Amino acid sequence: MILQRAYRQDPEFRRGVVDMLGVAPGIAAWGLMTGVAMVKSGMSTVEALLMAAIVFAGSAQLASIPLILAGAPIWVILATALCVNLRFVVFSVHMRPYVMHLPLRDRLIAGYLTGDLTYVLFVKRFPQPGADAVERTGQMAYLVGNGGINWLTWTICSVLGVVLANAIPTQWGLGFAGILALLGMLCSLASTRLRWMAAVVAGTAAVAAFALPLKLNILTAIAAAVVVCLALEKAVQRQPTPRADGGH
Numbered sequence: 001m002i003l004q005r006a007y008r009q010d011p012e013f014r015r016g017v018v019d020m021l022g023v024a025p026g027i028a029a030w031g032l033m034t035g036v037a038m039v040k041s042g043m044s045t046v047e048a049l050l051m052a053a054i055v056f057a058g059s060a061q062l063a064s065i066p067l068i069l070a071g072a073p074i075w076v077i078l079a080t081a082l083c084v085n086l087r088f089v090v091f092s093v094h095m096r097p098y099v100m101h102l103p104l105r106d107r108l109i110a111g112y113l114t115g116d117l118t119y120v121l122f123v124k125r126f127p128q129p130g131a132d133a134v135e136r137t138g139q140m141a142y143l144v145g146n147g148g149i150n151w152l153t154w155t156i157c158s159v160l161g162v163v164l165a166n167a168i169p170t171q172w173g174l175g176f177a178g179i180l181a182l183l184g185m186l187c188s189l190a191s192t193r194l195r196w197m198a199a200v201v202a203g204t205a206a207v208a209a210f211a212l213p214l215k216l217n218i219l220t221a222i223a224a225a226v227v228v229c230l231a232l233e234k235a236v237q238r239q240p241t242p243r244a245d246g247g248h
Contacts, residue, residue, distance in 0.1 A: 007145075012138040016145030019121050024153045027117065031154040034058050035161020042069050045162060052158035056112065056151065060084045063218055076216075083222045091119045097129040098143075101136055110140070113147030115154070121146055194232060198225045 007013055038048035043065070055061055060081040067077045091114060099110050114122075122143055130136035190196045206221035 006137055007141040010138055010141035012142040013145040015125070016121075016142035016147075017149050019125070020117070020146045020149040020153075023117050023121075024149060027150060027153045028157045030058055031157030032161040034061055035158040035163075036165045037062060037161075038065055039162055039165035041065050048162040048165075049159065052162050053155065056115070056154065057081070057085060058154065080218055083219050086222065087116075088114075094123065095119070098126070098136075098139055102140070110143060110147075113143065113151055115147065115150050118143070118147045118150050194229055197232065198229045201225045201228045 035048065035052055038051060038061070039045065043051070051061065063084050064077050064081050067080060092111065095110070095114065099107050102110065122139075125142060126139050130139050190199050202221040202225035205224035206217050209217035209220040211217075212220065
């Protein structure tokens with residue numbers, strides 16, 4: 001998929017590259033911070049390099065590393081990583097109509113390349129799936145250019161963070177830069193009142209449960225946001241729809 005000339009020659013490929021380059025500095029800072037965090041948390045250089053090269057999931061890495069080093073039960077580690085990455089289930093459902101014309105191998109590659117900011121930029125660029133072969137090719141070209149730059153930026157900077165961990169002072173504030181990147185993504189995704197409610201509930205629950213061991217405040221925040229938003233959504237659906245003639 002990535003090497004197909006039809007994608008690389010499509011104008012949307014360049015557009016995807018340019019759009020991702022605009023947010024690449026935030027991704028680079030976040031990747032560098034993750035690489036440094038892996039080493040300074042006690043992982044060996046080999047372990048950290050393997051994780052940087054194989055695992056393409058920054059938030060799940062940052063959530064699971066302290067649990068691994070603390071000797072947490074495997075179910076806690078897996079549950080935490082699963083809950084942190086549940087958003088990709090939603091992304092996948094939304095992206096399905098865009099990629100179902102592709103063979104399975106290419107769909108798997110597309111799924112692997114789709115990160116948070118990749119998804120945000122893609123759906124902003126293409127609110128609807130392509131109606132014909134030309135439009136679908138352009139959309140996939142954009143995804144390849146966009147996701148390719150995202151993956152390269154993250155992986156290279158994560159490896160650099162591992163290699164340069166002992167030379168990068170914590171005073172650089174890379175963690176804050178990574179948080180800013182996540183906040184930018186949050187503001188892009190929170191496009192409805194219900195999504196803002198989910199963000200507020202999750203943030204409040206995470207702070208309130210911060211004292212829980214093994215980072216369980218993350219699971220608490222996700223569970224609270226899901227329960228509250230599902231209840232609100234059902235309440236909205238139960239409300240009667242006003243009739244056009246004003247009758248009852």
